[in-house]
Amino acid sequence: MISCQEAAVICNKAQYREAKFLEILRLKFHILMCKTCSKYTKKNTKLTSLCEQARLNALSEKDKLDMKEKLYPKSKQE
Structure with missing residues (x-):
C-alpha cells in the first residue's frame, strides 16, 4: 500500500491527467482504506x-504596463 504522501502526489497528477493507470x-x-485521503x-x-x-x-502585458504607468507616473525633470 502507498503512503498518504504518495497518494496526495498521485491525486494531484490525476487531476491534470498526468497519472499512469497503475x-x-x-x-x-x-482511498478505500484511508478516510483522510478520500476527503x-x-x-x-x-x-x-x-x-x-x-x-x-x-x-495582457500592455494593460499591465498601462496600469503601472498610471499608478507610478514618471516624474518630469526640468
Missing part, C-alpha cells in the same frame, strides 16, 4: 472543477 489503481485502493481527493477534485468553471482572465 498509479490511479493504487490511489483508488488507498483530500474529493476536495481536490472540487477545487479543480471550480477553477475550471471560473474562467479566470489575466491582464
Whole structure:
C-alpha cells in the first residue's frame, strides 16, 4: 500500500491527467482504506472543477504596463 504522501502526489497528477493507470489503481485502493485521503481527493477534485468553471482572465502585458504607468507616473525633470 502507498503512503498518504504518495497518494496526495498521485491525486494531484490525476487531476491534470498526468497519472499512469497503475498509479490511479493504487490511489483508488488507498482511498478505500484511508478516510483522510478520500476527503483530500474529493476536495481536490472540487477545487479543480471550480477553477475550471471560473474562467479566470489575466491582464495582457500592455494593460499591465498601462496600469503601472498610471499608478507610478514618471516624474518630469526640468
